[in-house]
Amino acid sequence: MRNITIIACTALATAIFATGVMAHGDMAPQPIDTTGLEPLGEEWRATNPYRGNPKAIEIGARGYNSNCARCHGLDVKSGGMAPDLRMLESSDEGDAWFLMRIRSGAKRDDRVKMPPFEGILSQEAMWAIRSYIESQPKD
Ligand code: HEC
Structure with a gap:
């Protein structure tokens, strides 16, 4: 019984x-389990420490699909609602811009266009998502 x-x-x-x-x-934003990735500690990295890392790409795909795809499109192919993230340059500048946006989100005239993900996604999850985006073909 x-x-x-x-x-x-x-x-x-x-x-x-x-x-x-x-x-x-x-x-609802979804936290992502990043078990299996090298932990990055408290300090923010200026550039993606996981570029090309297959584990990061796999985790990033999950993170992207549950947090970003509804605006930026499935498979990172933008439907026009939000910028096509495949166009973001693979460079240190591209990394810096990515990190700034994902941490802070985007507002226009006090309207939230993209929510901030700081405090929701770990740094590990953010760079994993960046790795996944960069792994997607551009056409
Ligand atoms: C509610 C819709 C929405 C969600 C969810 C969202 N974004 Fe965005 N994102 C936008 C919009 C709209 C912009 C353009 C903001 C502007 O006008 O400056 C943007 C801009 C960006 C940019 C800058 C692109 C550029 O070319 O300047 C990056 C990087 C980005 N988003 C990453 C992400 C990631 C990664 C996620 C998931 C963790 C995410 N976004 C979730 C709507 C969203």
């Missing part, structure tokens, strides 16, 4: 959780 109660509770909790997630849709 006790086991059945536990199973029932688990099922209920799962259902409530699933409903909560559904209700928010993909509007």
